Amino acid sequence: MTDDSRAASGAVAVEVKGLTKTFGRVRAVDGIDLSIPAGGVFGVLGPNGSGKTTLLSMLAGFIGPSSGDLNLMGQSGVAGLQDARARMGALIERPIFWPYLSCRDNLKALQGIYGCSGGSEEIAGMLSMVGLDGDAAGRKFRNCSTGMKQRLGIAATLLGDPSLIILDEPTNGLDPAGIIEVRELIRSLGRSETPDRGGSRTVILASHLLNEVEQVCDQVGILDKGKLLYSGPVAEMGGRRAVFVRTTDDSQAADLLRKAGWDVRDDDEVGLEVTVGEGREWEVSRVLAEAGVYIAEMRAVGGTLEAVFLDVTAGQETGC
Amino acid sequence: MLSVSVSGYLAAIRWEWFRLQRRVGFWAVIAIFGLAVALSLVGAIASQSFLPTRFNLPAHAFPNVVFETLARLGPFFSVVLAGFVFGAEFGWGTWRTLSARGRGREQIVLPKMLLGGCVLVVVWATAWCASSLVGLVAGGSSATELGTALPGFPDGWGATAINFWSTLPAAAAYLTLGVLLCMAGRSTAFGVGVGIAIVIAESAGIPLLRALAALWWEVDLDGYLRWTLRGVSDGLSGKDELHSAVFLPALLAYMTVFCTVSLWIIRIRDLDSGNG
Numbered sequence: 001m002t003d004d005s006r007a008a009s010g011a012v013a014v015e016v017k018g019l020t021k022t023f024g025r026v027r028a029v030d031g032i033d034l035s036i037p038a039g040g041v042f043g044v045l046g047p048n049g050s051g052k053t054t055l056l057s058m059l060a061g062f063i064g065p066s067s068g069d070l071n072l073m074g075q076s077g078v079a080g081l082q083d084a085r086a087r088m089g090a091l092i093e094r095p096i097f098w099p100y101l102s103c104r105d106n107l108k109a110l111q112g113i114y115g116c117s118g119g120s121e122e123i124a125g126m127l128s129m130v131g132l133d134g135d136a137a138g139r140k141f142r143n144c145s146t147g148m149k150q151r152l153g154i155a156a157t158l159l160g161d162p163s164l165i166i167l168d169e170p171t172n173g174l175d176p177a178g179i180i181e182v183r184e185l186i187r188s189l190g191r192s193e194t195p196d197r198g199g200s201r202t203v204i205l206a207s208h209l210l211n212e213v214e215q216v217c218d219q220v221g222i223l224d225k226g227k228l229l230y231s232g233p234v235a236e237m238g239g240r241r242a243v244f245v246r247t248t249d250d251s252q253a254a255d256l257l258r259k260a261g262w263d264v265r266d267d268d269e270v271g272l273e274v275t276v277g278e279g280r281e282w283e284v285s286r287v288l289a290e291a292g293v294y295i296a297e298m299r300a301v302g303g304t305l306e307a308v309f310l311d312v313t314a315g316q317e318t319g320c
Numbered sequence: 321m322l323s324v325s326v327s328g329y330l331a332a333i334r335w336e337w338f339r340l341q342r343r344v345g346f347w348a349v350i351a352i353f354g355l356a357v358a359l360s361l362v363g364a365i366a367s368q369s370f371l372p373t374r375f376n377l378p379a380h381a382f383p384n385v386v387f388e389t390l391a392r393l394g395p396f397f398s399v400v401l402a403g404f405v406f407g408a409e410f411g412w413g414t415w416r417t418l419s420a421r422g423r424g425r426e427q428i429v430l431p432k433m434l435l436g437g438c439v440l441v442v443v444w445a446t447a448w449c450a451s452s453l454v455g456l457v458a459g460g461s462s463a464t465e466l467g468t469a470l471p472g473f474p475d476g477w478g479a480t481a482i483n484f485w486s487t488l489p490a491a492a493a494y495l496t497l498g499v500l501l502c503m504a505g506r507s508t509a510f511g512v513g514v515g516i517a518i519v520i521a522e523s524a525g526i527p528l529l530r531a532l533a534a535l536w537w538e539v540d541l542d543g544y545l546r547w548t549l550r551g552v553s554d555g556l557s558g559k560d561e562l563h564s565a566v567f568l569p570a571l572l573a574y575m576t577v578f579c580t581v582s583l584w585i586i587r588i589r590d591l592d593s594g595n596g
Contacts, residue, residue, distance in 0.1 A: 062416050063590035085422030093593045096413040098339055105342070112335040114421045115328070160421075 011038035012074070013164055013202035014059060019068035021054050028054040030226035031068070036219070038073075039200030041190035043217030043234065045207060045308075051226040052206040053093050056166050059204070060090040073163060086114075089162040091170055095153025099142035103132050103152050106141055107159065116160035126155040131181070146173030154182065158189075163199060165189060168206045176270075183216050190218070210308060211301055222312055230312045237308060243281050245288075246271035246297040253293045260287050273301060332431035333438070336405070340435065346404050350443065353397050357447050360389040361454050368458070380480040382455030386447050387484045391557060392523075394491035395550075399515030401439060402498025405432050407508030413593040415586075425586045433579060436495050444488050448481075483557055490553030493571050494519065496578035497549065503582045506589075522550035549574055 014036040021029040029051045036042045044052050057063045058070065061081065070076065072084035097106040107123045116122065127133045130151040141149065150173050157165055167186065171179045190203045207213050213220055213234060220237055222230040230237055247253040254272055257264045262284070263275040274284055285295055340346055364385040368377055409415045418428045474480045497518070502511030526545050533541045545551055547570065555567035 057590075060420065061422065062419065064588075082422040082424060085420075088421065090420055092416070094413075096417050096593055098414060098417075099412060100343055101339065105338075109335055109338055110417065112331065112338065113418065113423070115331070156417075162421075 011200070012036065013038040013042075013072070014204070015071040016055075016059075017069040019055070019058065019070060020066045021051075021058060021063065022066045027226050029058070029065075032223075032226075032228045034221055034228055034231055036202065036204065036221075038202050039190070040218040041186060041203045041205055041216050043205050043207060043213035043220040044223060045210065045213045045220050046223035047208055049225075050208075050223040052208075052223055053168055054226075055223070056090070056092050056168050056204065056206055060088065060092055060166060061085050062092065084164075087162050088164040088166065089157030089159065090166040090168075091153040091157045092166060092168040094172075095149045095156070097141045097149075097152060097156070100140060102138045102140055103127065103144065103148070104137040106152065107155060110156055111159055114160055118160065122159065126158055129158075129185070130155045131178070147175060147178055150174055151178070151182075154185070163201055165201065165203045166206075167203065169208070170205070171207075171209075171212065183212065186216050190216075222308065237312070242273050242275050242301050243284060244271055244273055244297070244299050244301045245284060245295060247288060248294045248296065252291070253288055256287055256291050256293065257284065271297065328427070329431055329434070332427060333435050336431050336435045337438075340405065340439075343404065349397065349400050349404070353393060353443065354446075356389055356393055357386050357450065360385050361451060365454070365458050377455075377459050379452070379455035379459035380474070380477045382459055383448055383451040383484050384474060384480050386451040387480070387487060387557075390444065390447060390484070390487045391490070391553075394487050395494040395519040395553075396516060397443070398436075398440065398491045398494035399498035399501075399512055399519060401436055402495050402502055402515065403508040403512035405436050406499050407502035407505075407511045410502070410506045411508060413591075415591045416593055419591060426583055429583050429586055433496070433499065436499070437492055440488060440491050440495065444485070444491075448484055486557035487553070489568065489571050489575075490556055493549055493553060493575050493578075496575045496582070500578045500582045500585075503585045519550075522548055526550065 012035055014034070016032055016034050019029055019032045019034075020027065032051075032055065044055065046052050054063065058065050059072065070081065072081055073087065075081060075084040098109065101109065104123060104127065107126060108120075110116075111118060111123060118125075124133070127137045132148060132151050132155065136144075136148060139148070141152065144152065150170060154167070154170055157167065170186070171182050174182060186203055186205060189201060192201050193199065205213070205216060217234050219232065220230070220234045221228055222237065245253065250266060250272055254264045254266045257272070257274055260283075265273040276284060281298075281300070285298065288295060361382060364377060364382055409418065415428070419425060474483055494515070498511055498515045501514050502508060505511055505514065526548060530541050530545055546555060552567050552570045552574065556571060
């Protein structure tokens with residue numbers, strides 16, 4: 001199914017109205033209205049604590065909403081949601097498996113528990129797809145690295161070829177090559193169809209990384225403090241106002257750029273992301289060169305999450 | 321609620337067993353329990369040889385020796401078993417894994433309870449077969465031998481079997497108690513810890529309380545204390561003057577309440593992702 005035909009079909013994978021979840025006095029999700037179209041990859045973007053995981057946990061049925069309506073793949077009510085969730089794979093918060101079982105046995109157990117009919121071939125295929133074949137497949141889950149656990153979590157969500165896949169920060173703990181592989185896998189899943197039903201598959205990807213959402217998603221919903229700030233195409237969500245810079249001394253460069261008044265993020269460990277004004281990228285190189293710090297790499301990237309939030313909230317304030 | 325087919329529940333039990341049988345701790349507990357049963361049988365055999373007056377216990381007395389062991393240790397075993405089957409899932413966060421794909425909470429809890437019951441039946445059946453076999457080999461061949469005259473020994477295989485198997489529903493009741501405690505506390509440590517404390521309090525504390533009440537306040541607490549879980553399980557195996565037909569419904573009532581409340585707790589609660 002093409003993007004155009006998906007859009008034309010008007011099918012909705014997830015629809016929530018007034019969805020709220022409170023933990024004591026904290027409103028983790030605060031009256032969200034959201035419609036996620038069937039097919040493609042939908043990003044849920046927001047900083048830590050914005051309510052992404054709580055929202056996804058409610059979709060998966062791990063926690064119950066305090067109020068609001070939820071409709072999954074056209075079904076609602078207890079029995080309807082249970083039926084819809086049978087066609088949903090979810091990796092939320094962190095991969096959770098039985099620590100004393102091997103990767104292969106964990107998948108085997110889940111396949112049996114979920115009633116998937118793929119047999120050992122499906123398990124071998126899943127393990128191979130996420131790079132856990134060979135010796136890694138026999139390693140006990142408790143002895144796996146963070147990246148291996150994450151890969152196993154992704155494999156488990158794909159068991160039984162679900163129509164709706166929810167992935168909550170799936171690239172956490174992966175090495176750069178693994179991140180690229182997983183992002184490519186998510187993109188291909190969003191473009192694929194569910195063979196046994198002929199319908200389009202929907203992937204919901206939660207992330208706090210703007211560039212990840214930009215690379216992978218077609219549509220995005222931006223959350224902050226439990227509220228939905230924006231929902232729509234990724235291309236329309238905000239200006240590109242940042243540069244990625246890798247220097248001879250990133251630590252000193254970060255200090256210099258902050259002193260010059262720019263917002264600098266250095267949590268990527270392999271460079272800096274600097275929020276700059278329109279057409280002022282050259283000033284970054286000037287400030288650094290004057291201090292004897294030289295640029296090894298510099299390229300435009302999507303704006304920082306904060307910049308997008310500023311855009312979104314500014315748009316709301318001005319009624320745009 | 322019970323919309324899933326019988327084959328679905330059987331499959332769920334199978335996959336519960338798939339995981340349980342791979343836990344070293346589970347087999348360690350089985351081994352300890354088996355050792356206790358074996359030691360009681362060895363003690364029975366030794367008593368025949370080393371007492372000043374040599375005598376042969378009748379064959380059916382051997383399962384009765386094991387019955388005493390099961391009656392004492394069964395509640396502990398059941399509570400620990402509940403921790404293995406139910407409590408551990410909280411620590412790992414695997415309740416989430418189990419409840420994914422739209423599986424109802426009852427589709428998880430009921431197979432676990434049935435698996436716990438199956439394990440108890442198999443353990444009890446093994447103990448019965450082993451003790452009967454030892455009795456047939458090492459015990460006297462006649463029911464008229466000295467052992468039958470000893471107080472506390474039933475006078476035949478039928479009475480022995482009733483005694484022996486009466487400890488199974490009692491153990492099942494403690495299993496459901498352990499399940500409830502694990503669910504309420506969301507942890508193995510809480511469920512097993514409090515469960516064992518209750519078993520000890522019932523075994524040791526209640527007779528003490530009864531004696532103190534009678535001594536100091538001249539109050540007979542028997543009527544009340546009989547209806548504790550321990551009192552009911554003892555009553556079922558003929559240790560109380562009331563007929564066991566009274567105690568079985570009481571035990572079933574306990575189990576029904578414990579199971580219902582456990583299911584209710586897991587249905588209304590949010591499932592967290594554990595602590596690693």
